[in-house]
Amino acid sequence: MRNIIIASTSTIHGSGYLDYIMADLKVFFEQASTILFVPYARPSGISHDDYTEIASTAFGKIDKKVNGLHTFENPIEAIKNAEAIFVGGGNTFVLTNQLHKNHLIAPLKEVVFYGTPYLGTSAGSNICGLNIKTTNDMPIVYPPSFNALALVPFNINPHYLDPDTTSKHKGETRETRIKEFHYFNTQPVVGLREGSWLLVKNDSIILKGHLTARIFEYNKTPYEVDSGIELNHLK
Amino acid sequence: MRNIIIASTSTIHGSGYLDYIMADLKVFFEQASTILFVPYARPSGISHDDYTEIASTAFGKIDKKVNGLHTFENPIEAIKNAEAIFVGGGNTFVLTNQLHKNHLIAPLKEVVFYGTPYLGTSAGSNICGLNIKTTNDMPIVYPPSFNALALVPFNINPHYLDPDTTSKHKGETRETRIKEFHYFNTQPVVGLREGSWLLVKNDSIILKGHLTARIFEYNKTPYEVDSGIELNHLK
Known part of the structure; x- marks a missing residue:
C-alpha cells in the first residue's frame, strides 16, 4: 500500500515554495495534522533548522504542523511514528549520505510501503528510485552506497531538461547522460520536467501536472x- | 617535476577534436613519439577501441602514435613505460571506477610526479584534482572512492558555465553547486571555461587560453x- 508524490521540483518559476502543487498536497495530506520533514539535503548549505522553517511556513497555509527530523533524538522512531513524511530537495549525495549514516533507508522504505504518505521534491524524489545514479547533483560528499529507497521500480531524473539545440557548450546534455547510464545499468529512467510529478497510489503510478515526461x-x-x-509497466 | 596540461574540454564549438589546442600539444609532447591513451571515460558509452581511434586520428596530425591502455595485458607496466599519457573525457565516475579497480591511481600519480607528460581533458582533468567531488557528470557507476590523482592541490570544475540569468529552470547553477561543495569541503575549486587549460610545469601552474577562470x-x-x-597560491 503506497501513497507517494514524487515531484520534479519544489518551486516553479514565478511562484513560491510548493505553491504550484499545494492544492493537491491538501488532498494528499488530508489525514495528517503533522508532517515529518527531512531537511538533510540542505539546498545551498542551509541549516536543518532554517530549511524546516521554510517547509513549516509553506505547510502553515494548509494548517499542517511541520517537525524537522533532525530535532528527534531517535530518528528511526520518529519515522515509524510519523503521520506523513516530506523529504525536501537540495543535494542528493548529502541527503543519501545522511540517510545511510543514520540507518534510515530501511525504516523509511518500510513505513512508506505500509502506507505513510510520502512527498519528495527534487533530491527527495531522486531517492524514491532504485538508486541515485541519475541525479543531476554534484557529488560533494561520498555516501556509503548509491542505493536509495526503491519506492518505485525505476529511477528518477528530476528537473529534466531538454537539449538546448542552440548551445555552444560542449558539456553533455541530460539525454546523453541518461544514455550513458544505460551503458552500465538497465532500469528505466523517468525524466520529470519541472511542474510534473508522479502520484503513486497502491499499484498505480500516474504522471501528473501539465507536461509530458520523457x-x-x-x-x-x-x-x-x-x-x-x-506508468505501471515500467520496471 | 610535473609536466601537465589540465584542459576544460577536448573540443570547442565549431572545431574538431583537440584542434584548438593542437599547436600547444605539439610543443608539450615534443619529446614523445608515442602517447598512451586512457579511454576509460567512454563518452556516450563509446568502446575503448573506437575512442582510441579518435585520439589516434587527432594525434596523427602531429605524427604521434597512440596506444590504448586497454590493449595492454599489464596496465600498470604500460603506465610506467609510457613516454606520455593522455586521459580523455567522458564520464568521470566511469573513469575513476576503472582506475581504482585496475589499481592505477598510485602508478599514474607516481609517473606524473616523476615527469611523464600528462594531458587531461574534461573527465581526464577532473581526476587531476584532489577528488572528483566537483565533477558535473552523472554518477552512473559507484566507484570505490572519490579520491583522484591529486596532481594539483585543489579541485577542477571543467566546462565551467556561468549562471544563465534568463533561465526559468530551477536546477542549481554551477556556482550554487560549488558553494554547496564548500559547506562540506575546504579545498579550492578552479572553474575552467571551455577553451581554457592549466599548464603545470614543475611548481608553476599557469592559466592558458583566451578566457578568465573562476x-x-x-x-x-x-x-x-x-x-x-x-595559480601556485591555491591549496
Missing part, C-alpha cells in the same frame, strides 16, 4: 508520455 | 583570474 528504457528509443498516463 | 576558495567570494596568471 521515458528512457534500456535499448529503446526515449519516448514521451502524457500527463494522466499510468 | 576561482572558488573556502569562505571567500569567488573571483576571476586572467589568462597567463600563476
Whole structure:
C-alpha cells in the first residue's frame, strides 16, 4: 500500500515554495495534522533548522504542523511514528549520505510501503528510485552506497531538461547522460520536467501536472508520455 | 617535476577534436613519439577501441602514435613505460571506477610526479584534482572512492558555465553547486571555461587560453583570474 508524490521540483518559476502543487498536497495530506520533514539535503548549505522553517511556513497555509527530523533524538522512531513524511530537495549525495549514516533507508522504505504518505521534491524524489545514479547533483560528499529507497521500480531524473539545440557548450546534455547510464545499468529512467510529478497510489503510478515526461528504457528509443498516463509497466 | 596540461574540454564549438589546442600539444609532447591513451571515460558509452581511434586520428596530425591502455595485458607496466599519457573525457565516475579497480591511481600519480607528460581533458582533468567531488557528470557507476590523482592541490570544475540569468529552470547553477561543495569541503575549486587549460610545469601552474577562470576558495567570494596568471597560491 503506497501513497507517494514524487515531484520534479519544489518551486516553479514565478511562484513560491510548493505553491504550484499545494492544492493537491491538501488532498494528499488530508489525514495528517503533522508532517515529518527531512531537511538533510540542505539546498545551498542551509541549516536543518532554517530549511524546516521554510517547509513549516509553506505547510502553515494548509494548517499542517511541520517537525524537522533532525530535532528527534531517535530518528528511526520518529519515522515509524510519523503521520506523513516530506523529504525536501537540495543535494542528493548529502541527503543519501545522511540517510545511510543514520540507518534510515530501511525504516523509511518500510513505513512508506505500509502506507505513510510520502512527498519528495527534487533530491527527495531522486531517492524514491532504485538508486541515485541519475541525479543531476554534484557529488560533494561520498555516501556509503548509491542505493536509495526503491519506492518505485525505476529511477528518477528530476528537473529534466531538454537539449538546448542552440548551445555552444560542449558539456553533455541530460539525454546523453541518461544514455550513458544505460551503458552500465538497465532500469528505466523517468525524466520529470519541472511542474510534473508522479502520484503513486497502491499499484498505480500516474504522471501528473501539465507536461509530458520523457521515458528512457534500456535499448529503446526515449519516448514521451502524457500527463494522466499510468506508468505501471515500467520496471 | 610535473609536466601537465589540465584542459576544460577536448573540443570547442565549431572545431574538431583537440584542434584548438593542437599547436600547444605539439610543443608539450615534443619529446614523445608515442602517447598512451586512457579511454576509460567512454563518452556516450563509446568502446575503448573506437575512442582510441579518435585520439589516434587527432594525434596523427602531429605524427604521434597512440596506444590504448586497454590493449595492454599489464596496465600498470604500460603506465610506467609510457613516454606520455593522455586521459580523455567522458564520464568521470566511469573513469575513476576503472582506475581504482585496475589499481592505477598510485602508478599514474607516481609517473606524473616523476615527469611523464600528462594531458587531461574534461573527465581526464577532473581526476587531476584532489577528488572528483566537483565533477558535473552523472554518477552512473559507484566507484570505490572519490579520491583522484591529486596532481594539483585543489579541485577542477571543467566546462565551467556561468549562471544563465534568463533561465526559468530551477536546477542549481554551477556556482550554487560549488558553494554547496564548500559547506562540506575546504579545498579550492578552479572553474575552467571551455577553451581554457592549466599548464603545470614543475611548481608553476599557469592559466592558458583566451578566457578568465573562476576561482572558488573556502569562505571567500569567488573571483576571476586572467589568462597567463600563476595559480601556485591555491591549496
